[in-house]
Amino acid sequence: MKSAIQGMVYYLDRPNIDTDQIIPAKYLTGVSISGLGSHLFENLDLQGFNREDPRFKDTTILVTGDNFGCGSSREHAVWALEDEGFQVVIAPSFARIFRQNMFSRGLLAIELPAEQVAKIFASHWENCQVNLEKTTLRFWSGEDQETGHTYNFQLADFDKSLVLQGGLVGFVARNY
């Protein structure tokens, strides 16, 4: 993955979104990791979440609530997000397995303090740029980046290396 990721933001302001809600178990019957995106958040009946809509084309960043990805270990939750173009999920906290699955796929699960996430929800910025080197998140709306706000985030060295190297399996095959 590149050291900077930019895209539009989708907001899902609910806590404890478990992986059954991200992708219901009836879609776990494949042997391939592709094609799950059309069932992402299917049972949540989200208003306005429609990837056919061209306005969602550049949406790559999900901002959501506490304890995101709890429950089942199914990496299908990550694959469904990935299939729909999401590369980054930002939340006050993640369940461990989901967080680990994101980084193992080379994707970012970024934890910010709950107050900061609440402010981001309140501001409802349209765009976000993630800078891995500076470990900053730049949020803004419209054309002018200067109007937005920057937050710093923490990133464990190992997780950062997984993102930069594109995931866990290659790293393990080369080093162990």
Place this chain on the structure above:
Amino acid sequence: MGKTLTQKIFDSHLINRPSPETYALKLDLVMCHEITTPPAILDIQEKWGDKVFDPEKIVALIDHVSPANDSATALQGKVMREWARRQGIKFYDVGRNGICHAILPEQGYVLPGMTIICGDSHTSTLGAFGAFAAGVGTTDLEAAILKGVAFFRQPKTMRIRLTGKLSWGVYAKDIILYLISQIGVKGATDRVIEFCGPIIDDLDMDGRMTICNMAVEAGVTSGLCYPDDRTQAFYLEHQIPVGDFESLRNYWQPDGDAIYDQDKQFDLSLLEPQVTFGNNPAEVKPISEMVGIRVNQVYIGSCTNGRISDLRIAAKILEGRRISDSIRLIVVPATTEIQRQAIRESLASIFIDAGACFSAPTCGACLGMSNGVLAEGEVCASTTNRNFPGRMGRGGTVYLMSPATAAATALYGKITDPREVM
């Protein structure tokens, strides 16, 4: 400074630390089921040459949908079966299988001090034997199959000491539901809980597995209990050769001066049977506040409560009685061996005579995949582990409870205090 059992296991299995916060651990056992393993198998075949790190340390099986429901789940089974045969991996196929977290201990794969992973969140169950056992996703599973290594942040440790004496009609499931309500659904994230105290000492391994199993609903990386006489009794009962158990038991204990990041104590003498009420497993009330809620289905089974002691408790309540005509009761032993034992002890006929469906082992309806999925608007009283929205079927509602409470509920078609019918 003394070590917790978690730290002892981490230190003894450490390969290296690829960064200061990360432990690369050598794995003793990699458990593989048909839902999360096939993409890893196919990716290894495609990119790394069809190989595994050590076929002796991998066990494969079918458990989530057993037997297959359709062509898709049949293909998952086929991929597993053929892979196990090619690689010389022990495989538990339909008809002689079981839910992974129940069959592996029963078949003697789980020993104190081991490191175990599986592509399944309830792997924490196996910590009941004094092992570090963690759920992972398919990518981590793939790395484990290839190289026998898994990566964890050094977990914080929480010691939970359970004191007092359990009242009649209160079981391990009630304990863990209560503890989750106290700790919260993320209260133990990135932590290992080491359970101890007189109440744990009194529980048999089935009860300890129930507790470590659902500890993951509070976020744990693994739950743990310390090996003792009860652990040894399990090995003897299942005729599992463990060599010198005394040495194992003595070595895999925390040091007396071990420091825990958190220390909690709960006196459970006054604990009532517990039932969930909402959409996450921390939303729990005592049975007295839940009685009378009507249900459409009762489900007794799963990796949480499908073991022989669970079936015995339910059968004792149902013996010589009929369940309510308004509901269906589905009883699912966790393994074929438990199924066989339930037949041998005539528990199966008690269930069938009571009007229940007594099935072969599977994870099945717990996650809404097969064998008792709910229709929209239906309500299930269940001994499973998750009451998430739509978990057992879109638009369905789940109340989690012990096998005793579930059996009592089946008699009347509404949530019932088991102490009234025992």
